[in-house]
Amino acid sequence: MTFEWTGWHWEQKQQTTTSEIIMETDNKQIIHVCEVSGHDTNGAGTEKMPFKTALRAMQAINGSEEIQILVRKDLVEGFKEISGAGKKKAKKLWEGEEKKRVKAEELKAKEAAEKAARAGDDAKRLEEAKSIKLVNDESLGVATKPNLIYIPISGWVHNLRVQGKDMMFLVLRDGTGHLQCLLKGRVCHTYDALTLTRESTVKVYGMLNEVPEGKKAPGGHELVVDYWELIGRAPSGEENYENQFNEESNPEVLYNLRHLVIRGDRASSILKMRSIIIKAFRSHFESKQVTEITPPLMVQTQVEGGATLFGFKYYGEEAYLTQSSQLYLETTLPSVGDSFCIAESFRAENSHTRRHLSQFSHCEAEYAFIEFDDLLQNIEDMICGVVEAVMNDPIGSQLLKELNPDFKPPSRPFKRMPYTEAIAWLNERNIINEKTGQPFAFERRMTDTINEPIFLCKFPVEIKSFYMKRCADDRRLTESVDVLMPGVGEIVGGSMRISDYQELMDAYKREGIDAAPYYWFTDQRKYGTCEHGGFGLGIERFVAWLLNCYTVRETCWYPRFPGRCQP
Numbered sequence: 001m002t003f004e005w006t007g008w009h010w011e012q013k014q015q016t017t018t019s020e021i022i023m024e025t026d027n028k029q030i031i032h033v034c035e036v037s038g039h040d041t042n043g044a045g046t047e048k049m050p051f052k053t054a055l056r057a058m059q060a061i062n063g064s065e066e067i068q069i070l071v072r073k074d075l076v077e078g079f080k081e082i083s084g085a086g087k088k089k090a091k092k093l094w095e096g097e098e099k100k101r102v103k104a105e106e107l108k109a110k111e112a113a114e115k116a117a118r119a120g121d122d123a124k125r126l127e128e129a130k131s132i133k134l135v136n137d138e139s140l141g142v143a144t145k146p147n148l149i150y151i152p153i154s155g156w157v158h159n160l161r162v163q164g165k166d167m168m169f170l171v172l173r174d175g176t177g178h179l180q181c182l183l184k185g186r187v188c189h190t191y192d193a194l195t196l197t198r199e200s201t202v203k204v205y206g207m208l209n210e211v212p213e214g215k216k217a218p219g220g221h222e223l224v225v226d227y228w229e230l231i232g233r234a235p236s237g238e239e240n241y242e243n244q245f246n247e248e249s250n251p252e253v254l255y256n257l258r259h260l261v262i263r264g265d266r267a268s269s270i271l272k273m274r275s276i277i278i279k280a281f282r283s284h285f286e287s288k289q290v291t292e293i294t295p296p297l298m299v300q301t302q303v304e305g306g307a308t309l310f311g312f313k314y315y316g317e318e319a320y321l322t323q324s325s326q327l328y329l330e331t332t333l334p335s336v337g338d339s340f341c342i343a344e345s346f347r348a349e350n351s352h353t354r355r356h357l358s359q360f361s362h363c364e365a366e367y368a369f370i371e372f373d374d375l376l377q378n379i380e381d382m383i384c385g386v387v388e389a390v391m392n393d394p395i396g397s398q399l400l401k402e403l404n405p406d407f408k409p410p411s412r413p414f415k416r417m418p419y420t421e422a423i424a425w426l427n428e429r430n431i432i433n434e435k436t437g438q439p440f441a442f443e444r445r446m447t448d449t450i451n452e453p454i455f456l457c458k459f460p461v462e463i464k465s466f467y468m469k470r471c472a473d474d475r476r477l478t479e480s481v482d483v484l485m486p487g488v489g490e491i492v493g494g495s496m497r498i499s500d501y502q503e504l505m506d507a508y509k510r511e512g513i514d515a516a517p518y519y520w521f522t523d524q525r526k527y528g529t530c531e532h533g534g535f536g537l538g539i540e541r542f543v544a545w546l547l548n549c550y551t552v553r554e555t556c557w558y559p560r561f562p563g564r565c566q567p
């Protein structure tokens with residue numbers, strides 16, 4: 001037996017054995033206990049390293065009556081033979097412990113045997129299952145009962161529940177919805193059934209029934225499967241879909257696994273809603289005879305300030321990812337008339353807020369021969385029209401109910417508030433920007449307090465973009481508008497555009513912009529100018545508002561923000 005100093009205490013390197021600890025004196029076997037300085041773990045039962053308790057000594061000698069136990073109760077008196085009562089008590093305790101230990105060992109052995117038997121059974125069952133082959137009975141394809149529909153369906157295993165040995169419920173997902181499938185008897189005895197995992201792809205054939213009274217299934221229907229095939233097996237064990245992430249996973253994990261996360265109920269519903277919303281925008285513009293264009297995304301001009309440009313080399317020349325397609329849309333007015341696009345815009349703003357993305361879907365429209373009030377009207381018509389269309393869409397209304405049950409369509413007309421009035425509103429209420437300690441220039445707090453859409457109008461020239469038209473009655477202000485929505489803040493930015501050639505040249509100069517690359521844009525003011533205006537709406541912010549999502553990172557497909565360009 002050796003002892004080693006671990007830094008904390010002496011550690012016995014080997015398990016103490018009875019023969020090692022027993023001292024032999026005058027042919028008598030002795031074990032030592034010191035109630036003052038002994039130690040049950042690190043002690044050795046010797047005079048120098050005694051145990052602490054008589055029970056520990058009893059354990060070491062396996063309850064032997066042959067070996068003498070010496071006990072030291074105080075250091076002056078020294079070791080004395082244990083009292084009869086003390087020995088009896090220690091023995092009784094030891095016997096109790098022994099009984100428990102033996103019982104525990106027996107139980108463990110029994111459980112191990114059962115487990116092995118089960119594993120054997122499972123392996124046997126799996127082996128036998130390999131020989132069970134299902135046959136696709138084509139004749140079943142002809143439904144005999146008129147109220148039953150016989151259908152084959154392919155999809156992903158969204159959920160899987162095994163009930164005993166003879167029943168298995170699958171919820172299949174195929175993008176159009178979910179369908180519960182019931183696999184009974186032989187159908188769920190096959191090797192593929194026994195080893196089926198979530199997210200595997202399968203093709204099932206069976207009769208579509210209404211679910212029995214009191215039972216629940218998506219859509220109230222259930223496919224009773226009589227034949228099915230495994231198409232693609234998803235991993236089991238460590239790699240099992242369910243082991244990859246859960247609601248509590250770190251956001252970084254969820255962004256890394258976004259390609260799997262979008263298979264989940266919430267993410268897929270939001271993506272579906274996005275599609276329905278985008279379709280509603282398109283229908284709205286179509287109903288107003290506004291033509292869709294697809295703009296270039298690689299450009300050589302900025303729209304919303306040089307600070308947020310993503311630049312790259314384009315065959316050796318300086319180019320950017322577009323911040324907005326507005327300037328290009330202005331060039332289609334004399335070509336196809338009022339136009340719109342739904343295209344990607346890019347902003348290299350190092351913003352880590354829940355409302356900013358580095359790439360977003362931008363719905364932009366441009367109208368010729370309009371005035372500022374027409375522009376506001378167009379925006380209001382569009383927002384309310386899209387909301388109405390989504391609510392009238394059967395899937396849209398269903399998803400809206402699930403994702404944002406408290407949603408109420410905005411009432412018209414939207415509140416109109418000049419910028420100066422908003423500043424006064426905030427200052428009157430002493431609403432201070434927590435970051436800067438200054439009264440707010442503009443803030444979502446106001447929108448949230450007012451709790452309805454606001455047209456915030458007529459921003460000062462110096463805080464808006466170069467292309468904005470000035471107000472006729474106050475040249476310090478622009479004919480501009482931001483639409484603010486409760487919970488999200490700005491979802492639309494728009495304005496009337498400069499229509500006068502010289503005013504535009506002055507604006508380039510004021511902003512330090514080289515007019516040369518803008519020749520095609522400037523030409524619009526030369527070759528038949530007109531009063532015109534337009535706006536841009538961020539689809540992700542609109543979806544976040546409609547669905548009450550916390551962040552725009554949740555309302556796009558694969559979010560891009562500082563530090564994230566994957567997957």
Ligand code: 4AD
Binds near residue numbers: 349358
């Ligand atoms: O206010 P913005 O910058 O206006 C423009 O780009 C104009 N040229 C549009 C136009 O008049 N055609 O952007 C318009 C909208 C914002 O209100 C917001 O909804 C969205 O685009 N947006 C962003 N969305 C997510 N992340 C960002 N970084 C965004 N920047 C703007």
